[in-house]
Amino acid sequence: MHAYRSHTCADLTKTDVGATVRLSGWVHRIRDHGGVLFIDLRDHYGVTQVLCDPDSPVFAEVERVRSEWCIRIDGVVKARDESLVNPRLPTGEIEVFIRDMEVLGAAQELPLIVFGDQEYPEETRLRYRYLDLRREAMQRNMTLRSDVVASLRRRMWDSGFREYQTPIITASSPEGARDFLVPSRLHPGRFYALPQAPQQFKQLIMVSGFDKYFQIAPCFRDEDPRADRSPTDFYQLDMEMSFVTQQDVFDTIAPVIAGVFEEYGQGARVDAPADWPQIPYAEAALKYGTDKPDLRNPIEMQDVSEHFRGSGFAIFAKLLEQDGTQIRAIPAPTGGSRKFCDRMNAFAQKEGLPGMGYIFWRAKGDEMEAAGPLAKNIGPERTEAIRQQLGLGVGDAAFFLGGKPQAFERVAGKARDVIGEELGLTEKDRFAFAWIVDFPIYEQDEESGEIDFEHNPFSMPQGGMEALEGNPLDVKGFQYDLACNGYEIVSGAIRNHKPEVMLKAFEIAGYGEDEVKSRFGALFNAFHYGAPPHGGCAAGIDRIVMLLADEMNIREVIMFPMNQRAEDLMMNAPSEPSSDQLMELSLRVIPQD
Numbered sequence: 024m025h026a027y028r029s030h031t032c033a034d035l036t037k038t039d040v041g042a043t044v045r046l047s048g049w050v051h052r053i054r055d056h057g058g059v060l061f062i063d064l065r066d067h068y069g070v071t072q073v074l075c076d077p078d079s080p081v082f083a084e085v086e087r088v089r090s091e092w093c094i095r096i097d098g099v100v101k102a103r104d105e106s107l108v109n110p111r112l113p114t115g116e117i118e119v120f121i122r123d124m125e126v127l128g129a130a131q132e133l134p135l136i137v138f139g140d141q142e143y144p145e146e147t148r149l150r151y152r153y154l155d156l157r158r159e160a161m162q163r164n165m166t167l168r169s170d171v172v173a174s175l176r177r178r179m180w181d182s183g184f185r186e187y188q189t190p191i192i193t194a195s196s197p198e199g200a201r202d203f204l205v206p207s208r209l210h211p212g213r214f215y216a217l218p219q220a221p222q223q224f225k226q227l228i229m230v231s232g233f234d235k236y237f238q239i240a241p242c243f244r245d246e247d248p249r250a251d252r253s254p255t256d257f258y259q260l261d262m263e264m265s266f267v268t269q270q271d272v273f274d275t276i277a278p279v280i281a282g283v284f285e286e287y288g289q290g291a292r293v294d295a296p297a298d299w300p301q302i303p304y305a306e307a308a309l310k311y312g313t314d315k316p317d318l319r320n321p322i323e324m325q326d327v328s329e330h331f332r333g334s335g336f337a338i339f340a341k342l343l344e345q346d347g348t349q350i351r352a353i354p355a356p357t358g359g360s361r362k363f364c365d366r367m368n369a370f371a372q373k374e375g376l377p378g379m380g381y382i383f384w385r386a387k388g389d390e391m392e393a394a395g396p397l398a399k400n401i402g403p404e405r406t407e408a409i410r411q412q413l414g415l416g417v418g419d420a421a422f423f424l425g426g427k428p429q430a431f432e433r434v435a436g437k438a439r440d441v442i443g444e445e446l447g448l449t450e451k452d453r454f455a456f457a458w459i460v461d462f463p464i465y466e467q468d469e470e471s472g473e474i475d476f477e478h479n480p481f482s483m484p485q486g487g488m489e490a491l492e493g494n495p496l497d498v499k500g501f502q503y504d505l506a507c508n509g510y511e512i513v514s515g516a517i518r519n520h521k522p523e524v525m526l527k528a529f530e531i532a533g534y535g536e537d538e539v540k541s542r543f544g545a546l547f548n549a550f551h552y553g554a555p556p557h558g559g560c561a562a563g564i565d566r567i568v569m570l571l572a573d574e575m576n577i578r579e580v581i582m583f584p585m586n587q588r589a590e591d592l593m594m595n596a597p598s599e600p601s602s603d604q605l606m607e608l609s610l611r612v613i614p615q616d
Contacts, residue, residue, distance in 0.1 A: 027095055027127075033069025037116045039100045044119060046071060047095040047127065049157065050088050052138050060085055061118075064096065067162065071114045073098060075121040084124055091137055091157070093128035096121045145578070150592040152583055164580050167287060168568045172239055174286055175260050175564070178279040184237040184262060189224035191241070192216075196223060196542065201245035203255075211609035217243035217256075220561060222481060223546050225263040226518055229557040230549045237262040239564070245589075250576045251510055251566055254589040263559030269501050269517050272558050273301075273458060276513065280505065280562060284454050287571045291452040299505075303461040308428065309351075312436025314462075317509035318455035320443030324435060327352045327423070330409050336380070336400040342425045350425040351435060354413045355442045358420040359383035363445070364395065367422055370441060374434045376424070382406055383420035391417050440509065454507055454570070461485070462502040465495040465531065475532050478502055481546075482516035483558075484528060491527045501558070512567055515560020522550040 027047040035044065048066035055061075059076045062085070073096055075085040088094060098119040109115030134150075135143045137157045148155040155161055176186070195202045195216040202216040218224075220242050228236045240261040248254035260279075264272065277296035284293045300318075307314050310323040328350045331339040342348045358364070364381040371379040380397045393406035413421055422438060424431045443449040464484055466477040474495050482500035484490045490498050505513035519525050525547060529539045540547055568580040578584040585591055605611065 024097075031068040032064055032066040032071040033113055035071060035100055035114050035117050035119070037102060040102045040117060042100050043097065043122075044100055045095065045097050046073070046119065048093070049137075050090055050092045050094060053088070053090065062088070064094070069113060072103075072109075072118040073121055074118055079121050081121060081124045084126075085121060088124075088126070089130060091130040091133055091154075092126060093130075095125045095127055097123040145586065146592060149578075149584070149586055152593050156582070161579075164568070164572045164574070165582055167572055168564075168580055168582075171283055171287055171568050171571065172258075172564060174283050175279065175562075176239065178282055179237045179260070179262065182235075182275060182279065184235045185233070186238055187228060187233070187236050188238060189218070189221040189228075189240065191218065193218050193224075194542070203243045203245050206608045206610055208608055219244050220259070221261050222479070223543065225261060225559065226481065226520075226546060226557065227549055229263055229265045229518075230552070230554045232265075234265045235263075236559075240561070248585070248587045248589065251569065253565060253577060253581060253584060254587070255585050258564040260562040260564060261559070262561070263557060265555040265557045267517070267556070267558050269460070269503060269558065272515060272517070272560055273299075273503075276505075276515075276560055276562070277456075280456070280513065280567075283567065284507075284571065288454060289571075289573075291454055293454045294456050296456075299456040299458055301458040301460050304459055304463065304499075305461070307457075307459050308432055312432045312434075312439055313509075314459050314504060315506040315509060315511040316436075316457060316459075317440060317443070317449065318457050318506075319450040319453050319508060320440065320448055322354055322356075322439050322443055322448065324351050324353050324439060325413060326350070327409055327412065330405045330412075331401065331423075331425075334401040334405060336397060339380070339423070339425045347427050348425065349428055350423055351428075351431075352409065352413055353379075353422045353424075353435060353439050353442060354415055355420040355422060355446060356415065356448065357418055357446050358442060359385060359418045360420075361394070364420055364422075366445075367438065367442065370438060371424070371434060374437065376431065376434055379438065380423040380425075381420055382409065382423075384410060384415060384417055386417050397423065457506050459504045459506055460502075461499045462504075463496065464498045464500040464502070464528070467496060473533065479514075479516050480529065480532065481518050483519045484524070487521070488524050488527060491524070491531060495531050503560070505560075505562075508570060510566055510570060511563070512570070513560050513562045515558065517556070517558035520550055520554040520556055522547055525550065 024045050029045045032046055032048050046064055048064045051063040051065035051070060053060065053062050059074060061072060061074045063070050064073050075082050098121045100117050100119055103116055103118055133154065135147055135154055137154060192205060192215045196219065200219055202219065205215040205217065207213045207215060221238060221240050225236055238261045240259055241256055242259055243256045246252060246254050277299060281293055281296050304314055307316055309326065312324060326349055328343055331350045332343050334340050339350050364383055368378045382393050382395045382398045384391055384393055398406045409421065415421060424435050463477050464482060465474050467474055479502060482502040485499045485501055501517035503515055504511050519528060526536055526539060565577050565581055569577050572580050574580055
């Protein structure tokens, strides 16, 4: 017999009754029923009930075991009485009578309980992650993650792609986040960087003539943490193709993503790729207040500025006298009660705004009337025009935010989500996808007036060189994201592969020719040697698994994540280097006040 097990804890059935078996695993739960000890023995695959009574030669030893001890048992498979069968377990028809036992690893008193659904502080869970990972939900999440990665790989190979690895130690590159720098021992005072993405390398692979590339790529960004983003490192399905248009990329990656969601989405409806809308960035901002809209929610915001211009509501009327201002309405079907309107107004105040104006419509005899402070201030004609524009009726409401869109869009988008959830308008059991297209290439700093890249600096501008001769803020890129249920899960672009266009694009953002050649020399030089048109994208694996696992926090689907402060509490990172290490790297730490 094998040293540790003849079967896993999920294998045994009634067909094994009478067999002598060996199992190894962890003591999941112990029950003492009048001198008969029942143990749920757990391994990665499942649970088997084992038992021991005073007739067993190792009864005294079994009495000593405690929760989460790792043990090996030898025993005989017995059929359970019909009344004691557990239909929820694959092994629920049998139990194993213990004849011999060996303690493989005893456990001290546990800082968190593995059995059950008790909640523990995140600090405890991350410090003892190896225990946290033993819990059923975490085992399920990590298995799902592994299966999703395997499925992505298979689907990419089936689509004619090959996987190539790119360097982990490389040069710094402006990808929209801060680099993690790595000091060089051999070149004192100089630094490598961990790649924010394999961006330049995958483009160089296209220039090298490989045509189709993909990689399950680790990426490193020194970012502020969020619930849907790791502050240090993450994994993405990275892909690139030559001789393609934007639509070609969509047609290639969409079936891969849809297939994975259909395979692991637990029966939730997955919109067919042919039905995924392509929404311009400006339209997404207007209708949804975000470039990653949750389309399970049918609410679409609208510009209602004209109804407030010169109206009796002085706050909005005066706002509209300023350039670049707007009033937007968020329709709220079935939200027409003062209680709900007051609750949403309080929500806006918690988000840092003075509040949200509202109008709700109610029955008055055989007619309908508009109620709320706004309705009184702007009069019946304007409120009726707003109602008709928004397509609302009795029992409905609308909420209003005003100012410069960049100042209120984020809160408006969150309010739309909250309204959809609270009023039961947002569909459950569905994955709703949308391509967001026509991103602006540049943005302008309001204080300094300086122009910089809004997104990926390597995107091809729509219109090429001619577009770059006009107002930079009007230039759109062949750049796109894929949103699903309120999260960005894919981002990509058709690349700028022409050196003269590349120089002009970086010049607008304040990068001189010498700096471009210094920072992107390999890519710039390669474009002088017959670079093909190419493009691609990257899909965030952590975020995809988070959606499939129906988790709200990305740390629930990462094996060993950092905490909110970018600390690894289990491994005590980041840690202070020794004096010898600093000396070897020609570095000195400046004490912080």
